[in-house]
Amino acid sequence: MSFEYSVETLNLTKYYQLGDTIVKAVENVSIQIHKGEYLSLMGPSGSGKTTLFKLIGGLDKPTRGQVFIENIDISKLDAYELAWLRCRKIGYIFQTFNLIPILTAIENVSLPMIFANVPKQERIKRARELLEKVGLLERVNHKPLELSGGQQQRVAIARALANNPSIILADEPTGNLDLNTGLNITHLLKKINRDNNVTIFCATHDYKILEVSDRIVWIRDGKIEKVETRNYIRKNK
Amino acid sequence: MMNEQVMKHQLMKVSTKDLLYLTIQNMRKRRGRILLSIFNVFLGVALVSSMMILSSSYTYKSNISLFVVNLNEYQLWVSIISIAVCVITIFNSMLISVAERYKEIGVMKCLGARNILIMKLFLFEALVIGMIGGFIGFTIAAIFTLPILAIQYETILPFIMYLQILFVSLLIAITISIVASVYPARYASKINPTDALRYEV
Ligand SMILES: Nc1ncnc2c1ncn2[C@@H]1O[C@H](COP(=O)(O)OP(=O)(O)O)[C@@H](O)[C@H]1O
Numbered sequence: 511m512s513f514e515y516s517v518e519t520l521n522l523t524k525y526y527q528l529g530d531t532i533v534k535a536v537e538n539v540s541i542q543i544h545k546g547e548y549l550s551l552m553g554p555s556g557s558g559k560t561t562l563f564k565l566i567g568g569l570d571k572p573t574r575g576q577v578f579i580e581n582i583d584i585s586k587l588d589a590y591e592l593a594w595l596r597c598r599k600i601g602y603i604f605q606t607f608n609l610i611p612i613l614t615a616i617e618n619v620s621l622p623m624i625f626a627n628v629p630k631q632e633r634i635k636r637a638r639e640l641l642e643k644v645g646l647l648e649r650v651n652h653k654p655l656e657l658s659g660g661q662q663q664r665v666a667i668a669r670a671l672a673n674n675p676s677i678i679l680a681d682e683p684t685g686n687l688d689l690n691t692g693l694n695i696t697h698l699l700k701k702i703n704r705d706n707n708v709t710i711f712c713a714t715h716d717y718k719i720l721e722v723s724d725r726i727v728w729i730r731d732g733k734i735e736k737v738e739t740r741n742y743i744r745k746n747k
Numbered sequence: 748m749m750n751e752q753v754m755k756h757q758l759m760k761v762s763t764k765d766l767l768y769l770t771i772q773n774m775r776k777r778r779g780r781i782l783l784s785i786f787n788v789f790l791g792v793a794l795v796s797s798m799m800i801l802s803s804s805y806t807y808k809s810n811i812s813l814f815v816v817n818l819n820e821y822q823l824w825v826s827i828i829s830i831a832v833c834v835i836t837i838f839n840s841m842l843i844s845v846a847e848r849y850k851e852i853g854v855m856k857c858l859g860a861r862n863i864l865i866m867k868l869f870l871f872e873a874l875v876i877g878m879i880g881g882f883i884g885f886t887i888a889a890i891f892t893l894p895i896l897a898i899q900y901e902t903i904l905p906f907i908m909y910l911q912i913l914f915v916s917l918l919i920a921i922t923i924s925i926v927a928s929v930y931p932a933r934y935a936s937k938i939n940p941t942d943a944l945r946y947e948v
């Protein structure tokens with residue numbers, strides 16, 4: 511399969527109706543993300559980052575505009591194909607980790623592989639490898655509540671990688687972590703981006719994340735304010 | 748739309764074995780509520796099976812070794828009411844379980860779980876609850892009716908009749924449990940992942 515962009519949005523718009531008022535959460539957002547790129551989405555709280563991610567991941571339908579994942583217009587997909595996309599193509603990382611509390615680390619990482627019908631032996635083997643990759647091999651049988659925030663986010667990253675996705679959507683992955691832990695997570699994401707050639711789209715308002723990004727999209731009130739490349743940022747530091 | 752070959756190659760049908768694995772895992776980890784549901788099925792079924800056992804002693808005495816439901820009007824009403832109570836309690840407990848797992852279901856959908864899988868998870872749980880509850884209910888009924896049969900009717904039922912009653916009891920228990928869970932399971936499968944993850948920030 512050949513495609514031009516890993517993710518492309520065209521005039522993507524999402525309005526919410528709240529009583530009499532219309533909230534323009536995302537408005538006319540057009541971005542192109544290359545395969546293997548690390549793109550950061552910077553914007554204050556309420557600027558539309560989460561909404562944009564929901565639209566790209568096919569979790570919500572846009573008011574207007576289109577999303578293409580590897581040239582496929584996701585509005586044309588049926589429920590089965592959308593589930594397939596979420597299972598195989600896209601890995602999610604959330605600000606609040608969202609691990610399943612009753613499952614251990616390795617069970618959490620295995621879960622998306624169950625959905626993808628990977629045989630048990632293979633599942634366990636791969637989950638262990640992934641947990642090793644994120645540095646949690648000695649915590650495989652711990653439940654989320656027995657892990658620190660940073661460790662939980664590492665499990666979530668391993669889970670996002672379970673089915674070898676080509677795109678990772680990370681919605682403020684360091685938002686609930688202290689500075690140092692957040693930095694470690696950021697570097698882990700960068701390492702995954704480099705090693706696996708995964709496209710990473712990461713929402714943040716943490717300036718520390720800028721140094722690992724190839725490009726930064728600034729969003730405000732649902733609109734793109736500016737797009738900067740890494741070289742530009744370096745020069746102007 | 749999507750590359751058909753790729754889709755077929757990576758069929759996302761979760762095997763029954765994995766489904767059972769997920770169900771058992773969930774049940775093991777939420778033992779309290781599950782035990783309550785099982786207890787509930789077992790009470791209802793114990794009552795109904797013991798009445799079936801007692802009433803079938805008539806048919807046995809008249810030399811028919813096939814079990815025939817032979818409840819009098821009073822017994823029939825008690826059975827119907829106890830089954831109805833059972834359905835309502837399990838329905839309630841399943842709805843609570845869905846509410847408890849609301850966010851979890853949202854996450855699972857984000858990770859690519861299909862609606863049908865979520866639905867099957869709850870129905871499988873109901874199936875297991877029904878089977879265990881039904882079996883225990885029948886066993887208790889069989890044991891407790893033994894002295895009554897012996898003293899009052901001066902008889903013991905043949906094994907084959909017990910087997911027949913066990914079969915009917917299990918059927919009733921599973922039906923109760925599944926019927927009560929259809930709506931909660933459907934409701935769970937329709938949960939919108941964005942609503943479930945709404946309380947993020
Ligand atoms: N489901 C919803 N219903 C109504 N308004 C919403 C909903 N989700 C988000 N919004 C509004 O849309 C705007 C963007 O929200 P969000 O995408 O969550 O921003 P961010 O993730 O950048 O903090 C906010 O003003 C928010 O209140």
Ligand SMILES: [Mg+2]
Nearest residue numbers: 559560681948
């Ligand atoms: Mg947000």
